Amino acid sequence: MKEGGPVKIIIAGGGTGGHLFPGIALAEEFMKNRKADKIIFVGTDHGIEASVIPREGFTLEFVRAEGLVGKSIYKKIRAAFYLLLAMVDSCRIIRKYRPDMIVGSGGYASFTTVFAGLFLTTPTLILEQNSRPGLANRILGRFADMVCVAYHESISFFPKNRTYLTGNPVRERVLRGSRVSALKLFGLDENKFTVLVFGGSHGASSINKAMIDALKYLPDMRTHLQFLHQTGEKDYEFVRNAYRNSGFSGMIVQFIFQMAEAYAVSDLVVSRAGATTLAELTAIGKPSILIPYPYAAGNHQELNARKMEQMAAAFMIIDRELNGRKLADMIRELYTNEKVRKTIQQNSLALGQRHAAEKVFALASSLLSRKSESSV
Structure with missing residues (x-):
């Protein structure tokens, strides 16, 4: 990425508004500050993102993912199979767009996309909205370049040198x-x-x-x-x-x-x-x-x-x-x-944390700059 040049960001997550809307808040912050940026959302065709993102005007790609928690044995086996498919989909999407950064905002689509990004050495950032992180983010947080948390209680679940208390981004x-x-x-x-x-x-x-x-x-x-x-x-x-x-x-x-x-x-x-x-x-x-x-x-x-x-x-x-x-x-x-x-x-x-999106954007920008300098 060239300094001041266009930046492509993948924001992966959704399923519910709780996972999707912080991602939209961050996308708005990127668009406001870097007008040439391209934002690509990654979600599932059965999540709230399927109806919300097209109305927001962002590009939307789908992965075939389902939840594993609280399901019957049959549904867990089915979900595990779809997890593999979602991993394939995630790698395809990353290779298609070659993003400068992947942001995981939680939900079924977030895990495979961020995991694939780690595998493909793409800079990654995780948004953790809850005081007690779920299993997926706890795993990803060990390897992600940055973790932005909404609650002080969440910090102990992630590497302290890569975890930042920002609050939960709210749409402007x-x-x-x-x-x-x-x-x-x-x-x-x-x-x-x-x-x-x-x-x-x-x-x-x-x-x-x-x-x-x-x-x-x-x-x-x-x-x-x-x-x-x-x-x-x-x-x-x-x-x-x-x-x-x-x-x-x-x-x-x-x-x-x-x-x-x-x-x-x-x-x-x-x-x-x-x-x-x-x-x-x-x-x-x-x-x-x-x-x-x-x-x-x-x-x-x-x-x-x-x-x-x-x-x-x-x-x-x-x-x-x-x-x-x-x-x-x-x-x-x-x-x-x-x-x-x-x-x-x-x-x-x-x-209230009215400036959370601005804080996350500043951290994401610093990560992009560091990665850009290291690639020169």
């Missing part, structure tokens, strides 16, 4: 969402208190059901509250009909592509506690009710949510304790008690 548009545009986009009432509800990129049945059950405990608030609810595909009809029958207004959708506007228009967020969601919530200081996913690796969602609760930066309900009445009580308190709401907002903002 999330920081600059327009409430006025969002009101028009979602058809919402500017005079009502807006509750944004989502359970991750694929939805969450327990949150969907609890939210619908909560409505019957809030009948006196029909004229004060409105909802923007991402259901996922499975529960969409059920949730939409339930809102109609309850008399509450709002917008019910399977998936929200315009999350920046969704955050901008919301006064309160009800969501899971994935690392990327928390990074976005704290970057913009949104009051939230966190419902950690109970089967997250190492129980990291509950650990992260509990930390926020202890710092008065969020409310939390454990999934097994989730019910409509408890959720309704918290929504009511956060609507009626402006002092509590503002305290949570301030504490949440204090935890």
